[in-house]
Amino acid sequence: MNLTFHTPSGIEGESMRIIQQELDEMGITLEPDCADVVRRAIHTTADFDYAKNLVFTPGAAAAGVAALRAGTPIVTDTNMARSGINQRACTQLGVERFCYMADPEVAQAAQANGTTRAVAAVDRWAEEHPNAIFAVGNAPTALLRMCELMEAGTLRPALVIAVPVGFVNVVESKEAMLELCNKLEVPAIVAMGRKGGSTVAAAICNALLYRTFER
Amino acid sequence: MNLTFHTPSGIEGESMRIIQQELDEMGITLEPDCADVVRRAIHTTADFDYAKNLVFTPGAAAAGVAALRAGTPIVTDTNMARSGINQRACTQLGVERFCYMADPEVAQAAQANGTTRAVAAVDRWAEEHPNAIFAVGNAPTALLRMCELMEAGTLRPALVIAVPVGFVNVVESKEAMLELCNKLEVPAIVAMGRKGGSTVAAAICNALLYRTFER
Structure with a gap:
């Protein structure tokens, strides 16, 4: 074991150094506005595919950072994602984290409308936080419902993080x-x-949260 | 979009069918006692590396299923892992889910002993639930501390799930x-x-939880 690095922050710094070194060895150069986001996705998965998979619309990361600095809430499609977002950083910025997937009202609405909880949750997002940062890590149906509401003009996210997994x-x-x-x-x-x-x-x-604390 | 599969259970079944088909195409045969666990890890990550990465001690999955049927609690090293474990299945089995990582007493103990919260949390696990199922997805230091306590005889898990990620x-x-x-x-x-x-x-x-509901 490398006992030089035995504090959580020391381990994280060393991990990021290894990730950047291996990216360099693979000949992969990350865009400056995206690099920290990509490295953190790799850090979380140990999967370098994210250096190629992650696509950013122009200025997307900077827009997300600006939205967080303005206290824009983050809405997720799983409680798991919600609980993985750094609570201390959110508290310092006044950023609230929401997930309505386990909300009894969402389950009722889904049953009443013959749809899925993911769709009912997105309808709730559009009512409660139409301009939030939306982070979808699980439900493709949530993304598809978001598309409908964005086309209808009732949902206009500050940032969409669209990373559901699946087949x-x-x-x-x-x-x-x-x-x-x-x-x-x-x-x-x-x-x-x-x-x-x-x-x-x-x-x-x-x-994106950590970037708000730089400078 | 494949609109044949638009219910969550329909999508999951189709996903598992695709995973098994691609494993077959890769010439990978999973051990019968491990297959559902491996497929679910792939389902969660879309990463077929888990077909090779996951190692089981003899009868480990069956031992985990038996422990869950007996109501053995599950202890995790992150609230994220805890909230990802199916609550309804746990409730039906009388299985409790614990994570002490964000516990103020754990933070105090870590500070008092000059150690990390992961180590202090494991010490707490050994006191509260020495024979639990321990699922570690994040902290290698938690695994190392578990090793010490297992060698000392104060921790004897029903099952160890050792899957931290990192560099x-x-x-x-x-x-x-x-x-x-x-x-x-x-x-x-x-x-x-x-x-x-x-x-x-x-x-x-x-x-493992879902396997308890089979037969």
């Missing part, structure tokens, strides 16, 4: 969201392909 | 835990190498 509808839902965000000029960070997840959604939020 | 001390801590579990005949499921994480820890727990 059915996932690839297509992320492609649809990226295309729409480009069309509507909504900032978006999207994990193309099958990979993603709640930890990746939380890691991207945390990278 | 510093992670590979070594998992190798040490696997070796010790083999020596002490403690059932263990270990993700060899750098990969793992809270979602993987939760996915392994869920695979």
Whole structure:
């Protein structure tokens, strides 16, 4: 064991140094506005595929940082993602974290409308926080419902983090969201392909949160 | 989009079918006692590396299922992993989920003893639940402290799920835990190498939980 690094912050710094070194060895150069986000996604998964999978609309990370500095809330599609977002950083910035997936009202609305909880939760997001940062790590149906509401004009996110993981509808839902965000000029960070997840959604939020404390 | 599958359970079944089909195409045959656990780890990450990374001590999954049927609690090293473990399944089995990482007493103990919260949390686990199922998805230091207490005889897990992710001390801590579990005949499921994480820890727990409802 490398006993030089035995504090959590020391381990994290050394991990980021190893990640950057291996990216250099692979000949991968990250865009300056995206580098910390990509490194943190790799840090969370030990999966260097995220150096290629993660697509940013122009200025998306900077837009996310600005939104967080302004206290924009973060809405997630899983309690897992919500609980992975750094609470202390959010508290300092006055950023609230929401997830309505386990809300009894959302379950009732889903049953009443014959739809999924993911769809009912997005409808609730649009009512409560139409301009939030939305971090979706699980439900492609949430992304698809978001697309409908964004086209209808009732949802206009400060940033979309579209990183659901999976094998059915996932690839297509992320492609649809990226295309729409480009069309509507909504900032978006999207994990193309099958990979993603709640930890990746939380890691991207945390990278942006930590950037607000730089300078 | 494949609109044949638009319910959560339909999507999950189709996802598992795709995963098994691709494993077949890769010429990978999973051990019967491990297959559902491995498929669920892949389902959670879309990363087929878990078909090779996950190592089971003999009968480990069956031991975990038996422990869950007996109502053995699950202790995790992150609230993220804890919240990813299926609450309804746990409630039906009388299985409690614990995570002491954010406990103020753990933080105080860490400060008083000049150690990390991960180490202080493991000491608390050993006091409160020495025979629990321990699912570690984040902190290699938690695994190392567990090894010390297992050698001292104060911690004797029903099952160790050792799947921290990362770049510093992670590979070594998992190798040490696997070796010790083999020596002490403690059932263990270990993700060899750098990969793992809270979602993987939760996915392994869920695979075992769902197996208790079969037959």
